[in-house]
Amino acid sequence: xxxxxxxxxxxxxxxxxxxxxxxxxxxxxxxxxxxxxxxxxxxxxxxxxxxxxxxxxxxxxxxxxxxxxxxxxxxxxxxxxxxxxxxxxxxxxxxxxxxxxxxxxxxxxxxxxxxxxxxxxxxxxxxxxxxxxxxxxxxxxxxxxxxxxxxxxxxxxxxxxxxxxxxxxxxxxxxxxxxxxxxxxxxxxxxxxxxxxxxxxxxxxxxxxxxxxxxxxxxxxxxxxxxxxxxxxxxxxxxxxxxxxxxxxxxxxxxxxxxxxxxxxxxxxxxxxxxxxxxxxxxxxxxxxxxxxxxxxxxxxxxxxxxxxxxxxxxxxxx
Amino acid sequence: xxxxxxxxxxxxxxxxxxxxxxxxxxxxxxxxxxxxxxxxxxxxxxxxxxxxxxxxxxxxxxxxxxxxxxxxxxxxxxxxxxxxxxxxxxxxxxxxxxxxxxxxxxxxxxxxxxxxxxxxxxxxxxxxxxxxxxxxxxxxxxxxxxxxxxxxxxxxxxxxxxxxxxxxxxxxxxxxxxxxxxxxxxxxxxxxxxxxxxxxxxxxxxxxxxxxxxxxxxxxxxxxxxxxxxxxxxxxxxxxxxxxxxxxxxxxxxxxxxxxxxxxxxxxxxxxxxxxxxxxxxxxxxxxxxxxxxxxxxxxxxxxxxxxxxxxxxxxxxxxxxxx
Ligand SMILES: Cc1ncc(C[n+]2csc(CCOP(=O)(O)OP(=O)(O)O)c2C)c(N)n1
Ligand SMILES: [Mg+2]
Numbered sequence: 319x320x321x322x323x324x325x326x327x328x329x330x331x332x333x334x335x336x337x338x339x340x341x342x343x344x345x346x347x348x349x350x351x352x353x354x355x356x357x358x359x360x361x362x363x364x365x366x367x368x369x370x371x372x373x374x375x376x377x378x379x380x381x382x383x384x385x386x387x388x389x390x391x392x393x394x395x396x397x398x399x400x401x402x403x404x405x406x407x408x409x410x411x412x413x414x415x416x417x418x419x420x421x422x423x424x425x426x427x428x429x430x431x432x433x434x435x436x437x438x439x440x441x442x443x444x445x446x447x448x449x450x451x452x453x454x455x456x457x458x459x460x461x462x463x464x465x466x467x468x469x470x471x472x473x474x475x476x477x478x479x480x481x482x483x484x485x486x487x488x489x490x491x492x493x494x495x496x497x498x499x500x501x502x503x504x505x506x507x508x509x510x511x512x513x514x515x516x517x518x519x520x521x522x523x524x525x526x527x528x529x530x531x532x533x534x535x536x537x538x539x540x541x542x543x544x545x546x547x548x549x550x551x552x553x554x555x556x557x558x559x560x561x562x563x564x565x566x567x568x569x570x571x572x573x574x575x576x577x578x579x580x581x582x583x584x585x586x587x588x589x590x591x592x593x594x595x596x597x598x599x600x601x602x603x604x605x606x607x608x609x610x611x612x613x614x615x616x617x618x619x620x621x622x623x624x625x626x627x628x629x630x631x632x633x634x635x636x637x
Numbered sequence: 638x639x640x641x642x643x644x645x646x647x648x649x650x651x652x653x654x655x656x657x658x659x660x661x662x663x664x665x666x667x668x669x670x671x672x673x674x675x676x677x678x679x680x681x682x683x684x685x686x687x688x689x690x691x692x693x694x695x696x697x698x699x700x701x702x703x704x705x706x707x708x709x710x711x712x713x714x715x716x717x718x719x720x721x722x723x724x725x726x727x728x729x730x731x732x733x734x735x736x737x738x739x740x741x742x743x744x745x746x747x748x749x750x751x752x753x754x755x756x757x758x759x760x761x762x763x764x765x766x767x768x769x770x771x772x773x774x775x776x777x778x779x780x781x782x783x784x785x786x787x788x789x790x791x792x793x794x795x796x797x798x799x800x801x802x803x804x805x806x807x808x809x810x811x812x813x814x815x816x817x818x819x820x821x822x823x824x825x826x827x828x829x830x831x832x833x834x835x836x837x838x839x840x841x842x843x844x845x846x847x848x849x850x851x852x853x854x855x856x857x858x859x860x861x862x863x864x865x866x867x868x869x870x871x872x873x874x875x876x877x878x879x880x881x882x883x884x885x886x887x888x889x890x891x892x893x894x895x896x897x898x899x900x901x902x903x904x905x906x907x908x909x910x911x912x913x914x915x916x917x918x919x920x921x922x923x924x925x926x927x928x929x930x931x932x933x934x935x936x937x938x939x940x941x942x943x944x945x946x947x948x949x950x951x952x953x954x955x956x957x958x959x960x961x
Binding site for chain 1: 662688693694696697698699701702703704705706707708709710711712729730733734738739740741742743744745746747778779781801802803
């Protein structure tokens with residue numbers, strides 16, 4: 319799928335929707351209706367939405383703990399997402415709750431996320447192996463941060479993917495921080511350079527430019543699909559908030575945070591659409607209002623869900 | 638009935654199930670052309686080819702985690718760790734991913750995989766190649782824990798494990814690989830979680846699994862020479878645990894000895910003793926006894942290893958003491 323004007327608009331719309339959904343979630347937390355256990359995704363929507371947009375509906379997604387934009391881009395409904403955070407029966411897991419992880423939607427290829435960072439890299443390699451052995455041409459995309467890229471799981475998954483030319487795309491969201499530790503302190507070399515050592519194709523892209531991310535992701539996904547093997551995309555991005563919802567973020571200076579605030583991918587994409595004459599102000603406003611309405615309707619619906627009783631505890635442990 | 642070895646029985650179970658269901662694949666270190674370092678997978682690569690029998694890199698996390706990913710997406714992998722001790726190298730993938738991902742994701746996916754784990758002391762393997770870490774899985778619900786003691790059980794339980802939609806950790810004792818016994822040809826299935834009375838008796842119940850069952854049977858023979866009838870109950874694993882069968886046996890004998898090869902502390906024997914103490918204290922005519930390895934790392938020196946792990950003599954003495 320080429321990067322048409324419609325695709326660009328759709329990417330913008332989904333980014334806006336994801337951040338509107340997140341604002342509504344944070345409000346639910348303020349209202350004490352949802353548990354305050356969340357890692358906001360403000361700042362990384364560009365990478366999450368645009369890379370996911372390069373996937374087919376039946377491709378597999380292992381998302382990460384940073385925001386929900388990739389899951390929303392893969393098509394999980396806002397009601398289900400709210401339901402997961404509210405821990406009620408409208409969520410994808412039937413009320414188990416999903417403050418940070420555990421959203422799952424097999425029909426859309428959403429396989430989950432590892433609560434232990436890095437675990438999804440291995441599961442992604444296994445899913446990619448499976449589609450290769452089953453000859454289904456499905457691609458697996460696995461998101462993780464710069465911090466999780468330093469786990470040993472990465473080495474084992476990347477090596478297997480490279481050795482067996484698995485249809486896998488790793489997306490490293492390098493936001494420069496793992497909680498309080500700067501990537502420059504924790505990491506030797508660069509992530510995209512690692513790719514070559516594993517027999518993968520490496521890309522470096524500005525994660526704040528969603529259209530650039532899409533083009534890179536599309537190339538990587540198509541290579542994977544056509545048997546050309548795995549890729550690693552290092553997207554430079556920013557974390558506009560603290561690590562978790564109520565993190566005071568005191569370890570990053572005011573200057574650093576101000577510089578990040580200049581790099582909002584949603585603002586940037588909006589400007590590009592206007593400047594390139596691809597959309598009018600009125601059109602974008604209309605799109606944004608529709609998204610806000612969609613979020614409000616989903617919130618209202620999700621709040622009608624029922625919380626499970628103790629009997630839910632013992633269900634679905636075994637088949 | 639024909640007799641084959643425990644190893645052949647495991648091989649036959651895999652071959653039959655791979656023949657029956659093309660979604661079944663086998664992955665592990667050296668399981669391909671070599672047929673495994675113990676020879677358990679001999680012939681499978683030639684028969685099923687490189688897309689069904691995969692020699693993995695030395696990447697235990699990938700062997701288990703990759704199998705979980707494959708199991709979630711339509712395959713039914715048999716993953717082999719070369720030694721059960723390597724379960725710690727793939728701890729998160731085993732105790733969390735394999736065991737928890739079905740539940741965590743609301744039961745929307747299943748993880749139909751078998752993790753094969755060659756376990757046990759073999760006379761000189763040393764502390765990092767001799768373990769029986771079956772009970773380490775107990776506090777991580779979600780996977781079945783199966784430990785066969787005979788060739789027939791090995792075949793029947795493994796076939797059931799491969800067909801199960803739940804994940805199964807399958808511990809096979811390396812010292813049993815060469816032991817022979819009668820094994821039915823073709824579709825021989827043994828249900829997971831059903832204990833088996835390997836020898837009926839009325840005076841003492843000896844509960845065991847895996848290699849310890851043969852020690853229990855030998856000790857029971859000796860006790861019979863002294864006029865005591867020992868019942869040997871093979872749990873065939875630790876989860877699901879056939880508690881009704883254990884209680885029924887204890888009700889009959891009033892005396893309970895539990896034998897495991899793992900160090901005595903924190904093992905399956907402790908769990909079974911606790912369950913019987915809770916649910917069957919009034920059935921007991923003597924205190925519960927446990928036998929396990931000494932609470933030390935298993936020394937590489939084979940002579941010291943023999944002192945560390947349970948012997949037939951240990952079981953015989955404990956039976957005598959229980960009857961005294
Ligand atoms: C194995 C493991 N170690 C540590 C943690 C705790 N933890 C959760 S998120 C996080 C930081 C991750 O940083 P990064 O991967 O860069 O992602 P980011 O939060 O920056 O998006 C840490 C340390 C964990 N969940 N799992
Ligand atoms: Mg980071």
